[in-house]
Amino acid sequence: MQFSVSDLVQIILSGVAMGSIYALMALGFTIIYNALRLINFAQGDMFMLGATFGLTLFVMWRLPFSVAFLLAGLGVAVVGMIIERTVFRPLRRYPVLNLIIATIGISITLRALALIIWGSQALLFPPVFGDKPITVGKLVLMPHYLWIIGIAVVVIALLQAFFTLTLPGKAMRATAQNRDAAALMGINVFRMDSLASAISAGLGGFGGVLIAPVFFVTTEMGALAGLKGFAAAVLGGFGTIPGAIVGGLVLGVSESLAASVVSAYRDAVAFVILIAVLLWRPGGIMGRKTR
């Protein structure tokens, strides 16, 4: 099979776009893991909620997309905060496995609720980013991929600024590194849990509302997105922020390249890469070399 340069650029571009979404999902897994040491199986459903919230706000309430985007992400963050308050906090005194199982319960509950509200039909989100390709010289680019990448970069940059520049960000990093020491520095660690849960859910939500105009919106869309986001986080090195970003991009691009050769195996290829990388480096690409 022969690829022109233009084809290759498009394949990589769409890979980077999907990779940015995976990176947002992977960051969601990472942040809640660092705070509560749990793998949140409901992370994929935050993605689904972002898309469905966005759909309601944009299509039904006819809000401008930018407003719908922000409100959907913030709305999912509020859902994350409520989950922390009502489920994670009361379960904190039990082993973490109980919390992880609880996230599966949350996932099932949210999907059932979403099914009641939005129904079982795949819903169409209008192509807000435009559906006419842009031509730059010989390159033909789909505008939504550029938008997804651009918005994801802004979200990740803001997140990075929050963690490195602001005091609550430093407090959150401190709490993740040592909970007791942070508490003794006067940090309300429970508030940090709440914040971490909100940010992590919000990232999933932004991912969902970003992808909605490209794919159909269904109440089951979170399952695969959650799995890919988790795979990206593990691939990059679980628990690290740069790892989540790199893992997401590597997964997105390699998946896109693989799909251009054998499109039927798109999802399988992602997991084969994951297994191969983990055999070579068990700690992930950016993780520690040894366990």
Place this chain on the structure above:
Amino acid sequence: MAVILDVRNLSKSFGGLVAIDDLSLEVERGTIHAIIGPNGSGKTTFFNLATGLYTPDSGEILFEGERISGLPPHVIAHKGIGRTFQNLLLFGDMTAVDNVMVGLQCRNRYSLVEAILRTGSAVTDQMYKEATKLLDFVRLGGSRDQPSKYLSYGEQRLLEIARALGTNPRLILLDEPAAGMNPQETILLTKTIRRIRDELGVTVVIIEHDMRLVMNLAERVSVLDYGRKVSEGPPEVIKNDPKVIEAYLGVTEE
């Protein structure tokens, strides 16, 4: 002199093990008060009770006349008790100055949004300057931007002290600050602890095994054994108390 920390009939056990057994103890404001005792005598457990990491089974702890036992750690920190740890609990990935900044944020009570909006403002500039001042105070000014995990063991201990001072405490609890330090570092540490009391006016309670440091520094010494107080007094009295010698060396059958 006023009592800053008043411990009344405190008890704590873990399963069948009694770690603190009916302990009563008073710390006078403005003193350097040492707590000594063999390993496992309950010294660190006492610190954990005083800072809210554990809740006592019975008894109470009053700080400046107010009951603090049973409160969560961050509330006690806000009331004015700072501490360091025997097994160094720094935020390893963060720079020295950021570690102290985390302590400093205890001084303000901003809401989340306010705190984010103040990023880069005069308030955070002021905190950065304050953090630098505290690093200079413990003579770590030169390592300001180093990630704390790259500092030497002795430097990490000093950084923990600076971070605890950042919370603006009126009482600081130091858990074996000289452990792992070489003789020169220990001398510097002794001077620093004295300056914490003399220049900053902070009352110091110190757990320490280095007897020379304790005898040099402390005005009052409490001796714990099996979670009970077996002796208390000025260091020169403690040094010759047969009960203390017994606690450390064991009793001989005669």
